[in-house]
Amino acid sequence: MTFPVSQSVLDADALADELIKRYGLKGDVRCRLLSRGMNDIYRIGHQAGPHALKVARAGKSTKTEFSYEQDYVQHLSGQGIEVSSPVALVDGSMFFSVTAPEGQRHIVMMRWLEGVPYAGDFSEDDAFRMGALLGRMHLSASSFSSPHEKLVDSERKVRERLPYLLAMVEPQSDDHEFLARAAETVLEQLGSSDWKNIPRGPCHGDLQCANIMKLAFGGLGAFDFSDCGHDPLVKDIAAFNWRNDFDDRPQAVNQSFVNGYDSIRRLSDSERAVLPLFRVLRHIFITSTMAQYVNHIGPVVGFDRKLDFYFDMLRRYCREAGIV
Amino acid sequence: MVFPVIHSTLDPKALTQEIKERYALQGKVRCQLMSRANNDFYEVTAAGARFALRVAKANFRTPDEYLFEAQYVSHLKAEGCLVPAPVPAQDGSYFFEVEAPDGARAITLMNWLDGKPFNEKLSNNDAAKMGAALASLHNAGESFKSQSTRSISTVDILNERMPDLYALLEADPEHQKFYRDATEKVVAEYAKLDPKNLRCGPVHGDFQFANVMRTGDGAIAVLDFDTCGTGLYAEDLYTFIWRSDMEIRSEFVNQAFVEGYQGARPLNAEELNGGPLFRVARDLVMSSTYAILINRVGPVPGFDGDFQPFTQLARQHLQYAELD
Numbered sequence: 001m002t003f004p005v006s007q008s009v010l011d012a013d014a015l016a017d018e019l020i021k022r023y024g025l026k027g028d029v030r031c032r033l034l035s036r037g038m039n040d041i042y043r044i045g046h047q048a049g050p051h052a053l054k055v056a057r058a059g060k061s062t063k064t065e066f067s068y069e070q071d072y073v074q075h076l077s078g079q080g081i082e083v084s085s086p087v088a089l090v091d092g093s094m095f096f097s098v099t100a101p102e103g104q105r106h107i108v109m110m111r112w113l114e115g116v117p118y119a120g121d122f123s124e125d126d127a128f129r130m131g132a133l134l135g136r137m138h139l140s141a142s143s144f145s146s147p148h149e150k151l152v153d154s155e156r157k158v159r160e161r162l163p164y165l166l167a168m169v170e171p172q173s174d175d176h177e178f179l180a181r182a183a184e185t186v187l188e189q190l191g192s193s194d195w196k197n198i199p200r201g202p203c204h205g206d207l208q209c210a211n212i213m214k215l216a217f218g219g220l221g222a223f224d225f226s227d228c229g230h231d232p233l234v235k236d237i238a239a240f241n242w243r244n245d246f247d248d249r250p251q252a253v254n255q256s257f258v259n260g261y262d263s264i265r266r267l268s269d270s271e272r273a274v275l276p277l278f279r280v281l282r283h284i285f286i287t288s289t290m291a292q293y294v295n296h297i298g299p300v301v302g303f304d305r306k307l308d309f310y311f312d313m314l315r316r317y318c319r320e321a322g323i324v
Numbered sequence: 325m326v327f328p329v330i331h332s333t334l335d336p337k338a339l340t341q342e343i344k345e346r347y348a349l350q351g352k353v354r355c356q357l358m359s360r361a362n363n364d365f366y367e368v369t370a371a372g373a374r375f376a377l378r379v380a381k382a383n384f385r386t387p388d389e390y391l392f393e394a395q396y397v398s399h400l401k402a403e404g405c406l407v408p409a410p411v412p413a414q415d416g417s418y419f420f421e422v423e424a425p426d427g428a429r430a431i432t433l434m435n436w437l438d439g440k441p442f443n444e445k446l447s448n449n450d451a452a453k454m455g456a457a458l459a460s461l462h463n464a465g466e467s468f469k470s471q472s473t474r475s476i477s478t479v480d481i482l483n484e485r486m487p488d489l490y491a492l493l494e495a496d497p498e499h500q501k502f503y504r505d506a507t508e509k510v511v512a513e514y515a516k517l518d519p520k521n522l523r524c525g526p527v528h529g530d531f532q533f534a535n536v537m538r539t540g541d542g543a544i545a546v547l548d549f550d551t552c553g554t555g556l557y558a559e560d561l562y563t564f565i566w567r568s569d570m571e572i573r574s575e576f577v578n579q580a581f582v583e584g585y586q587g588a589r590p591l592n593a594e595e596l597n598g599g600p601l602f603r604v605a606r607d608l609v610m611s612s613t614y615a616i617l618i619n620r621v622g623p624v625p626g627f628d629g630d631f632q633p634f635t636q637l638a639r640q641h642l643q644y645a646e647l648d
Contacts, residue, residue: 002423002425003334003338003342003422003423003424003429004334004335004338005332005334005335005424005425006333006334006335006336007332007333008329008331008333008425008426009331009332009619009620010328011327011328011329011330012330012619014327014328018327028494031619032618032619032623033618033619033621033622033623034622034623035622036621036622045495098327099326099327100326100327100329101326101329101332102332105327294357295333295336295355295356295357296333296357297333297357297360298357298358298359298360298364299356299357299358
């Protein structure tokens with residue numbers, strides 16, 4: 001009997017053959033694995049290449065949700081935003097699916113963005129430009145429509161994933177109690193009628209600096225739309241803030257990002273007011289997700305049993321949001 | 325049809341169940357993925373006891389070769405070396421195999437060693453201690469006997485793996501030619517070595533600083549015997565020096581390591597003379613190894629399309645060996 005698996009890496013040669021068939025690629029086609037994380041990303045070398053290829057993890061999105069993602073990215077591209085837009089297959093569709101041992105995996109070949117993703121230190125000017133990029137993305141998406149639906153729905157995901165994180169924390173400890181209470185409080189407060197009317201629309205879902213690229217020919221590009229979907233727009237700012245704080249960059253970087261965003265699309269008062277709550281939600285969402293997937297992809301830096309750093313960050317966010 | 329895969333991550337629940345059934349562990353058993361690379365490593369806890377579990381990559385070695393490793397590491401432990409000795413299952417076996425979608429994978433439960441692996445911030449003193457630790461392994465290994473065999477031949481490894489590196493460098497003929505020429509020269513030099521004067525026995529095979537740990541009480545423990553086998557003792561020193569050359573770049577550290585080794589186990593004249601050849605051979609072995617693994621685990625720093633750091637070292641070491 002074949003042993004059950006939770007994740008797999010597709011055979012690169014078989015993948016190349018599949019791409020030749022599905023996309024009508026000519027000549028020698030080579031797939032090179034670039035990163036193996038929640039999704040696997042390849043660089044596809046061929047006559048008319050290169051292209052990027054995403055093999056999404058099984059169970060991440062339904063076909064409808066994956067279609068929404070492709071529609072959204074195409075729309076942004078059509079609006080002049082530099083994104084890794086999908087390439088059509090020979091049959092006109094935008095992605096295909098294969099049955100991997102762990103389940104169905106959706107595969108999309110995308111435009112290759114030549115550039116370098118942001119990492120380490122970057123300037124406040126860079127952050128301003130990144131904020132402006134997000135502002136343009138949100139404005140551009142106001143004209144987006146798709147027959148497919150995809151919600152980010154991090155509130156539901158937090159409820160679903162929190163038990164995995166709680167299981168990693170000593171029961172009856174202060175941390176355990178604090179985390180449970182913080183999650184309950186933030187979900188309750190965000191569910192209140194106060195926030196029902198904050199602007200919503202298509203969001204990137206994970207616009208942290210590492211998903212923004214300084215393009216070789218100048219300008220910025222956005223990639224990795226795996227977590228995109230309909231959501232309160234201001235949550236995209238919380239996603240940027242979270243990574244910035246996690247990497248311990250100065251608060252001035254967060255402020256410049258918001259200033260850049262405001263220069264294109266001004267945040268409303270209610271969006272500014274709810275942002276601290278969304279940062280708490282983001283933090284619990286990310287840590288719960290890591291806890292759920294630790295046995296799929298292995299731990300990430302700072303998440304190797306000692307969760308002190310994460311709890312310090314949670315307490316700080318809760319203080320800033322005035323909860324717990 | 326299930327798409328062919330090259331690597332998989334075993335389902336943690338199924339793995340936990342398998343461990344419970346095979347080993348006499350007490351209380352609640354928990355497996356947590358610690359690292360997912362060439363092999364996957366888990367931390368297993370059961371009633372306060374900790375173990376390390378290795379799920380080897382598919383079809384990597386024969387059962388006889390795994391038995392050699394288990395017996396060798398057990399022997400080292402019996403000789404007083406701090407190593408992760410295999411824990412026997414209830415049936416007395418040292419490992420078991422499961423049929424994963426990517427092929428047969430050998431699973432070994434090992435003693436947990438508490439400590440901190442070394443990193444590139446290595447002092448000369450640490451390097452000397454590590455040299456002495458390698459000498460201790462070699463000295464302890466002299467009395468090791470096994471019915472099983474696992475031999476290490478650098479020439480065989482190069483013949484097997486280099487074609488993958490050449491294929492990877494197809495778009496870069498200059499680099500490809502360098503590696504072809506270098507390999508040819510190195511293989512020719514190996515043919516000239518006199519086996520009578522080079523001591524051979526069980527070697528670690530990958531004694532780089534990341535596979536060496538300082539325990540809580542300051543002792544040196546050695547991890548990851550994945551590539552152990554019967555080979556030239558002197559070559560084992562260059563597994564340390566390769567990683568040191570890549571990341572530490574200090575001849576003082578290398579020298580301290582060799583002196584530490586010689587303090588416990590002097591090298592003979594032929595072993596010392598072979599040093600420059602073993603050094604460049606290790607460069608080639610590692611470059612070709614990454615080439616065969618790139619689509620399984622993704623690129624590693626310094627080998628993400630820019631081969632300069634690898635090539636630069638190989639060129640320099642080719643010169644040292646007077647083979648340029």
